[in-house]
Amino acid sequence: MYFVARLVGKTVAFLSPLLRRGGGTSAPGVALLGLHPKAFSKLSESLEKGSVLISATNGKTTTTRFLSEILNDAGVACVSNTSGANLKSGVTTALLTKERHHEMGVLEVDEAALPEIVKENRPRMLILMNLFRDQLDRFGELESIAKRWREMILELEPDTQLLVNADDPILATIGLQRPGSIFFGLGDASGYSREELQHASDSANCPQCSAPLSYGHLTLSHMGDWKCENCDLTRPQLDFEVSEIQLDGLTRSEFVIQSKSGRHEISSSMPGLHNVYNALAAFSAASEIGIDHDGIASSISQTVAAFGRTEKVEINDREIHILLAKNPAGANANIDTLLLHSGPIHLCVLLNDRIADGRDVSWIWDVDYERVLNRVETLHVGGERSFDLALRFLYGGFEKDKIEVADSVPNLLDSLLSSTPKHSKIFILPSYTAMLDLRDELVRRNATHAFWKDGK
Amino acid sequence: MTEVRICHLYPNHMNIYGDRGNISVLTKRLQWRGYSSSVTNVGIGDKFSPDDFDLCYLGGGQDKDQNLIAFDLAEKAPAIRSAADDGVSFLWVCGGIQLAGKRYVDASGSELLGVGILDLETIAGTERLIGDIAIRSSVDGREFTVVGYENHIGQTYLGSDSRPLGEVLHGYGNNSFDQVEGAVQQRVIGTYLHGPLLPKNPDLADLILTWALEHRISESVSLEKLDDNFAVNAHKRAVSRAGLKR
Structure with missing residues (x-):
């Protein structure tokens, strides 16, 4: 039975990337665990x-x-x-891709x-x-x-x-x-x-x-x-x-x-x-x-950064730095990091409220964005909760007329590129799914690779 | 220049849901209208004098922090009740609404006394009430919707002296049965809504500020409108979010 289950999992693993979204990083594990609940233990033992x-x-x-x-x-x-697929389905999927020469997980x-x-x-x-x-x-x-x-x-x-x-x-x-x-x-x-x-x-x-x-x-x-x-x-x-x-x-x-x-x-x-x-x-x-x-x-x-984690992407003679920021501690660490940069700061913050981001977006008020605001030349906000971010920066003391609210990722990128001079460094702090959406658009514009091809 | 005196209770312990955002909204909306404000942090062991403040804010905290402050709050309770009777404007959010009530009974059945500025009691439930929420509110002749996020295991029941802050349009509210949210009594507002509460709900923020100013200058106040277009849009998004199926 286990071998059949494993074969089904492997088949899903083969098909998932062809089905695009998610890159097949969890679906095979879900299929396998459904057929054989002990599959993860068994796969673990095989290392x-x-x-x-x-x-x-x-x-x-x-x-x-x-x-x-x-x-x-x-x-x-x-x-x-x-x-980065790190629930049981994700680690099971990873172990399914184990090849004969792999010794350790x-x-x-x-x-x-x-x-x-x-x-x-x-x-x-x-x-x-x-x-x-x-x-x-x-x-x-x-x-x-x-x-x-x-x-x-x-x-x-x-x-x-x-x-x-x-x-x-x-x-x-x-x-x-x-x-x-x-x-x-x-x-x-x-x-x-x-x-x-x-x-x-x-x-x-x-x-x-x-x-x-x-x-x-x-x-x-x-x-x-x-x-x-x-x-x-x-x-x-x-x-x-x-x-x-x-x-x-x-x-x-x-x-x-x-x-x-x-x-x-x-x-x-x-x-x-x-x-x-x-x-x-x-x-x-x-x-x-x-x-x-x-x-x-x-x-x-x-070792270079994983996708979306202090990742650098070049587009139209500008450097976009993507610094995943999904909770206050992470966002604060990113702010420390971008303060290490000595030139002008073009800042963009993106916030979604899907399950992987956290439905409750109140955490943005616990981030110390104020520390960087006096260095910010342009400010863009976007994502499904863009106006929550706009309020965050408004009440944080940033000038209202200088807060650009983008209603879609393509429009956001267009605006970022048109409002910053050539050779600018643009710092984007997205929540998790906002980072995936942003990268999709960057992939579409041939500026980077798809995330499931990361590190391969 | 008229200065509104704001008391922020236990900011170091009760600050889990971006509560400082509520304080920013209060102080900035005064400043934009030419009023000044002072914010006094009152923590464990600090004295609370009822005559020193026009507005009193308490936020939400982790369970262990809420238990930590509860003992100190009991000592401040008489002074806090006297401020509420004197017409001071109160906003107590999340854990705050439970502490404002008469008592809280936890899962083991042990009882924690509240301050008693709202006629309500809270009993620990078995399921967490969690998600986006929208309510319709009618307070002091003003009608508005309030949006936010709720996340509580306490089931809160109102007594006859307090009215709900609003009817639930989407979400849970005080408990799993009544379809109402929050409580209002005198000029005390308690609610489970955070997000934080005030940035997306300028109508509610201005009601609380009107009360605080009226307490300060002892005459009726009518606040000028502000450009709230970010808040209106964020509010809209939250309403549609709450309307989606869970």
Whole structure:
């Protein structure tokens, strides 16, 4: 029966891309799981060297990309869900595409789907990167996801290795539950630490006693070198530690990773502090798997952004930078990144309210757009909730007459191109489906490739 | 220049649904009309004096934060009731409407006392009422629709002293049965609608500001119209969104 089910899944996998939308990244898994509910476990078992699962609110796709590049370069052939389809149907679909020579799975997993997927996949390694406020309508409060993760860790198989971002107080505390957890974080964030918590920050209270945390340095949202003055709970000792960070605009970042094996200089073409965390997670994982450190550093330097994640697209002599922004923490990290750019800023924000975006769009009011407004030369808003964005910027203090509201993606692009001089950099911050719509139009205009061909 | 004194209660704990947007709308709409405003953050352990404010705002929070502030709020309750009786304008959203009521009974049956400025009580339900919502409102002779997003497990029932803020056109409202949303009593408004509430609902924002100004200068106020074309369009989109099948 399993073989028949698998054959059906493979057939759907072959047909889906021909049917266009979605690129066939989930449908085959849906078909297979419908016929054979244990298919995902079975497919997982077929990976000789097991799987690495990566979960987070932000950074899953990029970290997965870093790690699979590193492993593939090192001769460990990996199967991966690089298209970002990260529910059970999506990871099942990814495993269906496994070829004979694939030895390991590197899979990004949705936060809410993680406990079930961990149970069935029995990963060799689990990487927990961050939890931020996101899609309250779907996930509920951050605390409810954290609780489910806490329970998941208590039932983790003994041979699963746990890697945790120590800078996230909730995750660090989850990691401390389990002996032998590996912790990564920023040892020194000189020059990139902020003075106070961002408005959107959650969990700046001690996970153990609820007292407000104090920070040696504060990086993104509630992450940093944290300590509770009340109960003395402190960020765990770092096994992999970043220092000497140099963020060079939108083009590069350089930093050093220290571990027990020594000091490793890293240079990456992915901008911004959030990508330092992503590279650090991938480095730590690859190092624990036993990959040679020079090889890791070289693979990181050659990895380019996944579709829509700080992706650069050139069109009509202008550079469009697409920075996916689907929750306040992600949008704030993008704003930090675009502030690294020294020239004029042409800003465009796109917001849809479909299930994958979150139906509740109130989160845009928790983003600190104000920080960038005095640098903005032109401002466009679009997507299904364009007028919610227009209101956000109006009440944020931007001049009403300078807010351009676009009623369709083609009109938006036309207006962006006609209102900016040649060689401009245009920064687009779209929600998830708005990013897909935008890329569809860019593909139609032959400016980029379709997302399911990404990384191939 | 007349200054409207706004109290923002527990901004550090109760701010989950872009609540600061509501405060921006209040202060900016005053500023655009030549009034000034002050916003005072009143948190846990801070004193609330009924004579210090014309408008009092409370937003929504995570359950653990709502429990954290509930004890402090109980201490402020007499002063808050006295402000409401004195005609101060109140907008309490999401968790706020529950705390404004007489009591909240959680899933385990334990009871949390509210401030009692709205005659209502809330009992934890079994299903979350979640989605886009539109209501038709009639308050102080003004008629308007209000749109937003609701996400609550509490089932709220009104007593005889408070009226609903509106009839539900689409969505759930206070509970799974009554087809009404929110509550109004004196100049206190409680509602589950966020999104945040005020940017897309300028009529409601101006009603609350009119009340606050009248409290400040003790005479009747008629606010001039503003150019609300972004709000009108966003409102339209939200109405059509709420009208779609879930």
